[in-house]
Amino acid sequence: MNLIKLxxxxxxxxxxxxxxxxxxxxxxxxxxxxxxxxKKTMGDDILKAPQDSLGNATPVITGKNQGxxxxxxxxxxxxxxxxxxxxxxxxxxxxQDRSVSIEMRQSNDVIFGRGTVAxxxxxxxxxxxxxxxxxxxxxxxxxxxxxxxxxxLTMSGxxxxxxxxxxxxxxxxxxxxxxxxxx
Numbered sequence: 001m002n003l004i005k006l007x008x009x010x011x012x013x014x015x016x017x018x019x020x021x022x023x024x025x026x027x028x029x030x031x032x033x034x035x036x037x038x039k040k041t042m043g044d045d046i047l048k049a050p051q052d053s054l055g056n057a058t059p060v061i062t063g064k065n066q067g068x069x070x071x072x073x074x075x076x077x078x079x080x081x082x083x084x085x086x087x088x089x090x091x092x093x094x095x096q097d098r099s100v101s102i103e104m105r106q107s108n109d110v111i112f113g114r115g116t117v118a119x120x121x122x123x124x125x126x127x128x129x130x131x132x133x134x135x136x137x138x139x140x141x142x143x144x145x146x147x148x149x150x151x152x153l154t155m156s157g158x159x160x161x162x163x164x165x166x167x168x169x170x171x172x173x174x175x176x177x178x179x180x181x182x183x
Contacts, residue, residue: 087183088113088128092149092164094176096120100141100149102128104182109133117143137162151178158182 090100102115109132117126130139130151137153137160146169153162160180167173 088115088160088180089183090151090160090178090180092166092176092178094166094174098149100126100180102126102141104128106132111137111139117141117147117149153178155182 084105086104086106088100088102088104090102092098092100096119098117098119100115100117102113104111104113110129111132112127112129114125114127116123118124124144126141126143128139128141130137132155135155137151137155139151139153141149141151148167149164150167151162151164153160158181160178160182162178164176164178165173166176
């Protein structure tokens with residue numbers, strides 16, 4: 001009998017503790033205390049999603065697509081190459097010559113675009129992504145048949161030169177020379 005009383009007493013204590021914890025929970029769903037807690041912690045800005053001129057939400061914490069801060073606290077901004085949209089014409093030379101034509105876009109130090117890779121009288125769609133650091137351009141061009149060209153280029157004005165590695169699901173990787181221009 002004492003064991004049953006002990007179990008019943010413990011059950012009552014657990015239920016009372018759970019009820020007390022539910023009343024003290026600042027994130028309970030019964031009232032606006034969760035919103036108030038967030039306001040106190042994060043400020044009112046978290047609940048007022050800022051928007052750009054098109055009505056798209058902009059990140060509260062990272063700001064409006066600004067460059068990352070450097071050690072000195074100044075935002076590092078990468079100047080655009082030529083314009084927000086530019087055409088890149090490259091020749092890739094190894095045992096076979098390829099012509100790459102990509103319409104590139106730039107956002108800060110990131111470049112990306114779409115175009116074509118032509119070789120041996122045939123052409124196929126391709127996409128490109130990469131980064132710019134000073135006069136160095138690292139770029140990947142991927143064709144529809146999953147051939148990847150990984151380019152390491154040096155930029156001098158509107159001229160590009162460097163080398164690349166080619167990768168394919170069906171062929172052993174290879175190296176080549178890349179030359180081109182931005183217009």
